[in-house]
Amino acid sequence: MDTADLRNRKSSSKPAKLSREVQARLGQQLRAMYDDVVNQGVPDRFAELINRINGDGSKDRQ
Amino acid sequence: MDESVRKAVLGAVPSLRAFAISLCGNVDRADDLVQETLLRALANIESFQPGTNMAAWLFTILRNHFRSEYRKRRREVEDNEGRYAETLKSQPEQYGQVEFREFREALAQLPADQREALILVGASGFSYEEAAHICGCAVGTIKSRVNRARTRLAELLSVFGADDFGPDEQTRAVLARGGG
Numbered sequence: 024m025d026t027a028d029l030r031n032r033k034s035s036s037k038p039a040k041l042s043r044e045v046q047a048r049l050g051q052q053l054r055a056m057y058d059d060v061v062n063q064g065v066p067d068r069f070a071e072l073i074n075r076i077n078g079d080g081s082k083d084r085q
Numbered sequence: 086m087d088e089s090v091r092k093a094v095l096g097a098v099p100s101l102r103a104f105a106i107s108l109c110g111n112v113d114r115a116d117d118l119v120q121e122t123l124l125r126a127l128a129n130i131e132s133f134q135p136g137t138n139m140a141a142w143l144f145t146i147l148r149n150h151f152r153s154e155y156r157k158r159r160r161e162v163e164d165n166e167g168r169y170a171e172t173l174k175s176q177p178e179q180y181g182q183v184e185f186r187e188f189r190e191a192l193a194q195l196p197a198d199q200r201e202a203l204i205l206v207g208a209s210g211f212s213y214e215e216a217a218h219i220c221g222c223a224v225g226t227i228k229s230r231v232n233r234a235r236t237r238l239a240e241l242l243s244v245f246g247a248d249d250f251g252p253d254e255q256t257r258a259v260l261a262r263g264g265g
Contacts, residue, residue, distance in 0.1 A: 045239050050207055053192075056185040057208035060103035066116070069098050069123060073091060076127045 086130055093139035094126065100209060101143050107204045108151055110193050118154075122147040141211065145219045148201060155197060191241040195234050202230035203238075 041049075101122065105115035125146055126133070133142055192200060198220070205216040206227065213231075217224045 041235055041239055046235060049235055049238055049242075052185070052188045053203070053207045056188055057103045057107060057204070059185065060106050061099040063099065063102070065095055065098045066102075068116075069119065070095065072120065072123055073095055073098075073127070076086065 086127070087135075090130065090133070090135070090139075094123070094143070097140040097143050098123075100140060101147060104144060104204060104209055105147060105151070107192065107208065108148075108197075108201060110189060118147055118151055121150055125150070138215070140209075141215050141219060144205070144209070144211075148219055152197070187242065191238050194241055195237055199230045199234035199237070202227050203234035206231050 098119070102115060102119050105118045105122075106112055109115050109118065122143060126143055133139065192203075195203070201220060202216060205211045205219060206213060211219065213224050213227050217227045220227065
């Protein structure tokens with residue numbers, strides 16, 4: 024499927040009402056995609072960044 | 086920096102990344118956004134009001150940073166949405182997974198303001214009020230953006246061919262086996 028085709032499709036000027044089921048499935052997919060990243064936790068580079076700045080001045084607690 | 090504040094920042098990182106990746110569709114760029122957000126936040130940590138929502142504060146910083154970058158890019162590239170989609174296509178294997186590919190591509194077709202509203206409310210779990218605060222607009226505006234985003238997504242996903250919409254299980258299985 025070409026991207027241009029998708030974009031050129033009629034972009035609902037009159038929003039059709041979505042069924043509950045469709046809305047629920049959209050929500051599920053959105054959350055699944057999102058949670059897939061959330062579940063990766065905190066990458067080391069960010070943990071180090073936050074800890075490094077925290078350690079400014081008082082670099083004792085390890 | 087107070088230990089509880091540090092923990093709150095750390096705790097918000099996974100969701101902040103998910104937000105960034107959903108917004109810009111590119112993991113490397115998203116992680117740069119997160120990094121820049123954290124540096125700004127930590128440099129201005131005294132302006133965070135204890136007892137308020139740390140995630141919302143960080144999301145606001147990231148969102149504003151992303152939008153100012155987006156505006157810059159928009160001046161450079163006329164067809165920004167299309168370019169975003171192309172960016173996605175050029176890196177299909179980068180973190181993900183065939184599984185969310187169709188959904189991501191559809192998400193990429195949405196205007197940025199609809200995309201962010203939908204993610205904040207539908208995935209990050211913010212209330213309409215919080216999302217409005219993060220985006221600096223009225224609650225009603227967020228509601229209508231979320232509605233339009235859902236409608237458009239449903240439309241786009243039905244193009245991909247399943248009964249109603251959504252990944253075709255067989256296609257997905259074939260791709261998962263053959264892809265690599």
